[in-house]
Amino acid sequence: ETGVTQTPRHLVMGMTNKKSLKCEQHLGHNAMYWYKQSAKKPLELMFVYSLEERVENNSVPSRFSPECPNSSHLFLHLHTLQPEDSALYLCASSQLTGTGWNTIYFGEGSWLTVV
Amino acid sequence: GENVEQHPSTLSVQEGDSAVIKCTYSDSASNYFPWYKQELGKRPQLIIDIRSNVGEKKDQRIAVTLNKTAKHFSLHITETQPEDSAVYFCAASSSSASKIIFGSGTRLSIRP
Numbered sequence: 001e002t003g004v005t006q007t008p009r010h011l012v013m014g015m016t017n018k019k020s021l022k023c024e025q026h027l028g029h030n031a032m033y034w035y036k037q038s039a040k041k042p043l044e045l046m047f048v049y050s051l052e053e054r055v056e057n058n059s060v061p062s063r064f065s066p067e068c069p070n071s072s073h074l075f076l077h078l079h080t081l082q083p084e085d086s087a088l089y090l091c092a093s094s095q096l097t098g099t100g101w102n103t104i105y106f107g108e109g110s111w112l113t114v115v
Numbered sequence: 116g117e118n119v120e121q122h123p124s125t126l127s128v129q130e131g132d133s134a135v136i137k138c139t140y141s142d143s144a145s146n147y148f149p150w151y152k153q154e155l156g157k158r159p160q161l162i163i164d165i166r167s168n169v170g171e172k173k174d175q176r177i178a179v180t181l182n183k184t185a186k187h188f189s190l191h192i193t194e195t196q197p198e199d200s201a202v203y204f205c206a207a208s209s210s211s212a213s214k215i216i217f218g219s220g221t222r223l224s225i226r227p
Contacts, residue, residue: 033214043159043204043217056214090158100146100210101166106158 003027004107006091012113013081021076021110023091031096032074033104034066038087049074050096081114088112117142119207121218129226134192136221138205141186145207148181148188149215153202162203163190192223200225 034046048056049068065077091107149164208215
């Protein structure tokens with residue numbers, strides 16, 4: 001299944017590093033999402049992009065910076081992270097039709113470890 | 116704000132028995148209720164969904180029921196099998212929102 005692909009699958013970074021997570025969707029959807037999954041909060045919404053505009057930002061610290069250059073690509077830029085940011089980061093996409101029938105398709109996730 | 120509560124957080128059932136997971140939602144405008152299954156080390160995947168104009172939907176051993184008045188919806192798995200062991204997430208969304216709200220998940224274990 002290649003609907004939503006994420007790279008890298010695993011990332012280890014120091015607290016002073018700058019890295020990026022990449023997501024690409026091949027489903028022709030008009031919305032993309034970043035979720036954080038950890039033991040404390042199983043599926044925590046971070047950002048939503050609809051038609052390449054950010055429409056949701058759930059009080060995420062500025063050390064996480066999203067970028068959506070087009071409807072198929074989504075990035076999460078990471079800098080000066082903390083150990084508590086270690087988690088699985090899931091990208092997702094959906095087709096927003098205005099009906100509310102919003103099926104989310106997830107990528108495999110990027111496992112991030114901050115040391 | 117919008118909220119989806121899910122219970123129980125963990126559930127262990129004997130193979131062959133039924134499992135029920137319950138969710139409540141706060142936004143009365145919610146009109147779509149999907150359920151996702153996440154196996155260990157894998158991505159969450161949609162297993163069944165229900166729209167607000169329907170009270171019940173079945174797909175083989177899986178069924179979902181919706182009570183709009185009480186703002187409750189539930190997932191029912193009958194004749195459970197080892198491959199049903201996973202974390203299950205309920206969710207709710209509405210036409211006015213660009214996001215979907217997930218419950219906190221239920222870890223289901225099937226005992227042999």
